[in-house]
Amino acid sequence: MSEKSPPETYGLSESAVFDKISEVVEKYRGCDGCLIQVLHEAQDICGYLPPEVQKFIAKKLDLSLSTVSGVISFYSFFSTSPKAKHSIKICLGTACYVRGGEKIVEAIEKELGVKAGENTPDNKFSFQITRCLGACGLAPVFMVDDDVHQRVTPSAVKDILARY
Amino acid sequence: MKNVNLTINGKAVAVPEGTTILEAAKKIGIHIPTLCYLENVHKYGGCRICVVEVKGAKALVASCMVAASEGMKVETNSERVRKARKLNCELLLSDHPQDCLSCSRSGSCELQTLANSLGLDRARFKGERSPDFIDISPSVTRDAAKCILCRRCVSVCNNIQKVGILNAQNRGFRTIIAPAGGAPLSEVNCTYCGQCVNVCPVNALRETDALAPVWRALADPKKRVVVQTAPAVRVALGEEFGLPAGTPVTGKMASALRALRFDDIFDTNIAADLTIMEEGTELLHRAKAALTEGKAALPMVTSCSPGWVKFVEHEFPDLLGNVSTCKSPHMMLGALAKSYYAQKLGADPGDMFVVSVMPCTAKKFEVTRPEMQANGIRDVDAVLTTRELARMIREAGIDFVNLPDEDFDSPLGISTGAADIFGVTGGVMEAALRTVYELVTGRELPFDGLHVQPICSFDQVRDASIRFEDVLPEYKFLEGFTLNIAVTSGFAGARRLMEEVRGGRSKYHFIEVMGCPGGCIVGGGQPRSADPMVREKRRAGLFSEDERKDLRKSHKSPVAEALYKEFLGSPCGHKSHELLHTHYTERGTFNELIKK
Numbered sequence: 130m131s132e133k134s135p136p137e138t139y140g141l142s143e144s145a146v147f148d149k150i151s152e153v154v155e156k157y158r159g160c161d162g163c164l165i166q167v168l169h170e171a172q173d174i175c176g177y178l179p180p181e182v183q184k185f186i187a188k189k190l191d192l193s194l195s196t197v198s199g200v201i202s203f204y205s206f207f208s209t210s211p212k213a214k215h216s217i218k219i220c221l222g223t224a225c226y227v228r229g230g231e232k233i234v235e236a237i238e239k240e241l242g243v244k245a246g247e248n249t250p251d252n253k254f255s256f257q258i259t260r261c262l263g264a265c266g267l268a269p270v271f272m273v274d275d276d277v278h279q280r281v282t283p284s285a286v287k288d289i290l291a292r293y
Numbered sequence: 294m295k296n297v298n299l300t301i302n303g304k305a306v307a308v309p310e311g312t313t314i315l316e317a318a319k320k321i322g323i324h325i326p327t328l329c330y331l332e333n334v335h336k337y338g339g340c341r342i343c344v345v346e347v348k349g350a351k352a353l354v355a356s357c358m359v360a361a362s363e364g365m366k367v368e369t370n371s372e373r374v375r376k377a378r379k380l381n382c383e384l385l386l387s388d389h390p391q392d393c394l395s396c397s398r399s400g401s402c403e404l405q406t407l408a409n410s411l412g413l414d415r416a417r418f419k420g421e422r423s424p425d426f427i428d429i430s431p432s433v434t435r436d437a438a439k440c441i442l443c444r445r446c447v448s449v450c451n452n453i454q455k456v457g458i459l460n461a462q463n464r465g466f467r468t469i470i471a472p473a474g475g476a477p478l479s480e481v482n483c484t485y486c487g488q489c490v491n492v493c494p495v496n497a498l499r500e501t502d503a504l505a506p507v508w509r510a511l512a513d514p515k516k517r518v519v520v521q522t523a524p525a526v527r528v529a530l531g532e533e534f535g536l537p538a539g540t541p542v543t544g545k546m547a548s549a550l551r552a553l554r555f556d557d558i559f560d561t562n563i564a565a566d567l568t569i570m571e572e573g574t575e576l577l578h579r580a581k582a583a584l585t586e587g588k589a590a591l592p593m594v595t596s597c598s599p600g601w602v603k604f605v606e607h608e609f610p611d612l613l614g615n616v617s618t619c620k621s622p623h624m625m626l627g628a629l630a631k632s633y634y635a636q637k638l639g640a641d642p643g644d645m646f647v648v649s650v651m652p653c654t655a656k657k658f659e660v661t662r663p664e665m666q667a668n669g670i671r672d673v674d675a676v677l678t679t680r681e682l683a684r685m686i687r688e689a690g691i692d693f694v695n696l697p698d699e700d701f702d703s704p705l706g707i708s709t710g711a712a713d714i715f716g717v718t719g720g721v722m723e724a725a726l727r728t729v730y731e732l733v734t735g736r737e738l739p740f741d742g743l744h745v746q747p748i749c750s751f752d753q754v755r756d757a758s759i760r761f762e763d764v765l766p767e768y769k770f771l772e773g774f775t776l777n778i779a780v781t782s783g784f785a786g787a788r789r790l791m792e793e794v795r796g797g798r799s800k801y802h803f804i805e806v807m808g809c810p811g812g813c814i815v816g817g818g819q820p821r822s823a824d825p826m827v828r829e830k831r832r833a834g835l836f837s838e839d840e841r842k843d844l845r846k847s848h849k850s851p852v853a854e855a856l857y858k859e860f861l862g863s864p865c866g867h868k869s870h871e872l873l874h875t876h877y878t879e880r881g882t883f884n885e886l887i888k889k
Contacts, residue, residue, distance in 0.1 A: 192457070193457025194883065199462050202464070209474075
């Protein structure tokens with residue numbers, strides 16, 4: 130997977146994205162306090178809410194950009210950075226932690242060249258630390274999308290990630 | 294309207310339905326301390342300082358939010374209330390820098406005053422702190438650590454000015470009051486009007502300091518330091534020294550500037566008179582083009598207010614052709630000081646340092662515009678707000694109140710009454726009409742006391758029509774013409790008028806806009822005032838300055854006459870265009886700079 134993945138707009142062209150958001154705005158036009166609904170659906174369309182989308186929505190709804198951005202930054206559900214193609218979640222709950230979870234974090238950071246909480250520059254992976262994933266008997270574990278990788282050792286990280 | 298009866302601290306009071314407990318208490322002389330609340334501006338119930346006890350209610354209620362109701366029994370000063378207020382104030386202090394000794398709001402800080410009056414004698418809590426950063430724009434400085442999140446600035450920016458630059462971003466302890474995405478002010482479409490600065494109870498929003506370069510210039514023996522003062526400063530500066538709102542202190546101000554050792558003390562009013570000559574002529578040119586050739590950018594809109602100019606550049610870049618090309622008065626005076634006056638002195642303009650004392654924060658940005666320079670030398674080097682001048686006077690140990698009255702210096706010191714009223718909404722229009730009507734008809738403007746009554750109020754938009762009859766031969770094209778004018782202050786009204794222009798629905802030929810609601814008298818650099826009648830009082834001060842003068846029409850100004858004769862030629866002539874006029878930048882709503 131070497132190609133630079135575009136922002137997660139599900140293959141839509143830029144104008145198609147704005148057309149779809151326009152439809153959403155029209156659907157809610159006139160209803161008070163519709164901003165959250167519009168942002169919610171716009172995030173479904175784009176995968177995230179970049180500045181250009183925020184400006185578009187602000188203009189369409191006749192709101193100030195700081196109002197729109199204020200709502201987005203208030204709710205953790207909204208994201209202003211693109212969703213990566215694959216999401217890595219590593220558990221640092223008690224069991225995984227005592228069985229060397231931190232070493233796995235280091236190995237992943239080394240392999241991807243980014244720190245936990247960041248996305249890789251090609252946006253292929255997002256990398257986050259989570260609390261218990263409910264698989265303590267298999268510790269240490271990490272998930273890539275919906276796959277659970279169990280009893281991982283630092284040396285196995287490279288091979289696992291190469292599968293994606 | 295129906296009245297409701299309640300008792301507050303055992304005293305009976307009847308108030309109209311919908312009145313808040315806070316207002317009801319005020320009516321019978323009971324003071325409830327407040328912090329985030331600001332009369333007519335901001336009602337939010339966020340700080341919980343104004344809490345009171347209502348009999349039967351489980352929790353204390355915010356008196357600024359809760360309406361009085363029939364039979365209500367309120368205690369504003371019970372043990373429980375006082376303890377809660379103190380605790381809430383202590384919690385606010387736990388997330389506030391405790392560096393009052395070196396804070397420029399010390400003494401005028403509402404949080405400090407509140408903590409004192411509540412008798413707080415310790416700060417018990419040490420906890421998480423809000424972000425600590427400083428954003429310095431050319432006009433306004435934001436000091437995040439000092440912000441108490443009262444959101445007064447948010448109300449002013451969104452509900453009164455309706456520009457919506459500032460809003461709460463993020464949540465919890467990470468909350469900041471900021472432009473979208475936490476961007477610096479200089480990167481967004483902020484007009485720099487500074488109305489947010491005027492309502493900030495603490496030092497989170499302030500003018501960007503210009504004292505240091507001014508003191509430095511004053512200490513430099515090679516510099517000829519010229520100072521000029523805007524009309525609105527003279528009716529507000531006294532408030533910083535305890536004088537009543539609106540007291541004219543023109544003479545004391547000139548004295549103080551001399552005591553501060555400025556070399557030349559000039560009056561921006563001179564340039565206000567010139568503005569009328571230039572803008573009036575420009576209006577007549579445009580009217581002539583419209584009436585005889587059928588095309589001209591009308592209505593013409595005034596350009597004295599730099600916050601307003603920046604607003605047009607962001608919001609109505611397609612209508613910049615309607616904005617008068619006149620520089621604002623202090624920029625005109627700066628340009629003249631470094632050309633006309635420099636020549637008179639035989640001085641190098643590079644050795645001159647021009648300081649403008651202004652009621653305005655936007656003017657601090659205006660002087661940095663590339664179009665406000667000649668040969669790489671700025672027309673004006675530094676802008677001080679009225680508040681900053683007061684700080685200089687205090688720092689120099691000058692006993693302002695007991696100063697004698699002195700005059701401005703010649704040759705740029707004598708102005709007409711028309712220039713004084715530039716500081717209040719409607720004043721520029723009235724001054725322009727006094728001159729234009731008389732130039733066109735040879736007769737005095739037919740209004741009692743020369744005041745154009747229909748536009749002398751603080752309503753958002755006022756208008757009037759003036760018909761020209763029996764005109765002088767050279768203005769024949771205006772015979773029977775009715776000039777429709779409108780006046781507004783604050784961006785909400787301005788937006789309304791400009792949308793009409795954009796939609797081709799405007800009936801006006803000439804519109805005056807000032808960025809701050811009420812005009813320069815309540816500009817972003819004026820003393821903060823708790824007096825609800827401050828606008829009326831400062832306006833009365835300016836009117837009294839106007840009325841005490843023999844010369845009340847700009848075209849009768851001997852200084853303007855001499856300037857045109859000796860130096861400028863004629864209004865809107867070649868030299869005027871070079872020195873007194875400017876051009877604008879299409880900035881775009883999101884400050885994206887529109888490329889053509």
